Amino acid sequence: MIYDLMIIGAGPAGMTAALYGARAGRSVLLFEAEAPGGQILNSPKIENYPALPQTDGYTFSENLRQQLPQDLVTVVSEKVTQISRCNGLFCAHTGNEIYSGRKLILATGLKHRKLGVPGEESLLGKGVSFCATCDGMFFRKKEVAVLGGGNTAVQDALYLAEICSRVYLIHRRAELRAEQWLVDRMRENEKITFIGETVVEEMCGAPLLQALKLQNTVTKETRELPVSGVFEAIGLVPQHEMFGDLITTDKDGYILTDERCAAATPGVYAAGDCRAKTVRQLTTATADGTVAALAAVEDLRREGL
Numbered sequence: 001m002i003y004d005l006m007i008i009g010a011g012p013a014g015m016t017a018a019l020y021g022a023r024a025g026r027s028v029l030l031f032e033a034e035a036p037g038g039q040i041l042n043s044p045k046i047e048n049y050p051a052l053p054q055t056d057g058y059t060f061s062e063n064l065r066q067q068l069p070q071d072l073v074t075v076v077s078e079k080v081t082q083i084s085r086c087n088g089l090f091c092a093h094t095g096n097e098i099y100s101g102r103k104l105i106l107a108t109g110l111k112h113r114k115l116g117v118p119g120e121e122s123l124l125g126k127g128v129s130f131c132a133t134c135d136g137m138f139f140r141k142k143e144v145a146v147l148g149g150g151n152t153a154v155q156d157a158l159y160l161a162e163i164c165s166r167v168y169l170i171h172r173r174a175e176l177r178a179e180q181w182l183v184d185r186m187r188e189n190e191k192i193t194f195i196g197e198t199v200v201e202e203m204c205g206a207p208l209l210q211a212l213k214l215q216n217t218v219t220k221e222t223r224e225l226p227v228s229g230v231f232e233a234i235g236l237v238p239q240h241e242m243f244g245d246l247i248t249t250d251k252d253g254y255i256l257t258d259e260r261c262a263a264a265t266p267g268v269y270a271a272g273d274c275r276a277k278t279v280r281q282l283t284t285a286t287a288d289g290t291v292a293a294l295a296a297v298e299d300l301r302r303e304g305l
């Protein structure tokens, strides 16, 4: 079967693109290697999506997934490892199959940035985590640390403070970049201790994490902070090595597109956090999905397909 649209990534951008593609009567193949939802699945609270005063990432994703017309959208739980051109179509290679489609929408989102310090790799899943909502309960009534100074780090610290006995928020600078209302909530929370101007030099313990080796960036003093868990929230980076020369990227690896979300190769579009842009929010991800799908549908129509 040849699909009109192949969409890689079923986060808010990819699922919205699938919704708009299907509502235009097009057949859609939607790839998702993990659970549909992407990053937003881990958000315990969403309070900034218009007309949805309060929801959570899981409910948001599940509602969007259920909104997809099942007769036109096929969801494949496989990881796309390579895209090639084949007879004027795009071919998506997974370990098991090769799928073909006329237009390609890349909505691959971002992956977690790692700190890259000794002990991090060997302690992954043994105290080192990238997801507070997934793993927080393992550290009930224990002391944990969160790394980073953005919205995710502060939200994670607030969430963990409901479960853990103490939460240390460790940030390399004195000022947090998180939104002020989150910072205010954090400062009011007695279970959260902010440790600014500090970097983690090593994660220590075997087989489980026992402590972080910290260095103050001003005084250069080092010390050990005993914790059972550390949650890294130091940002996200794009992931699209598999798309080769179908795309061009900016210096940070984000996919360059025009206002229609069209990428360097005709027939390829990018939507959501993987796209080069200034604002990465849930609202802009779903907006991108809309724009990319409608552009792809318009291009199919122009080509008489």
Ligand code: NAP
Binding pocket: 047, 048, 113, 115, 147, 148, 149, 150, 151, 152, 153, 155, 172, 173, 176, 177, 233, 234, 235, 236, 280, 281
């Ligand atoms: P982010 O805003 O990029 O923040 C990453 C944090 O990690 C920054 O404080 C940064 O420090 C720090 N960092 C980066 N590399 C580091 C390193 N090598 N060592 C130590 N610290 C490092 O990432 P995010 O918090 O995951 O948020 C991503 C996007 O999602 C943002 O646009 C954010 O607004 C959005 N978001 C929104 C919500 C919401 O509810 N509205 C919730 C979560 C996320 P510096 O500050 O020094 O650069």
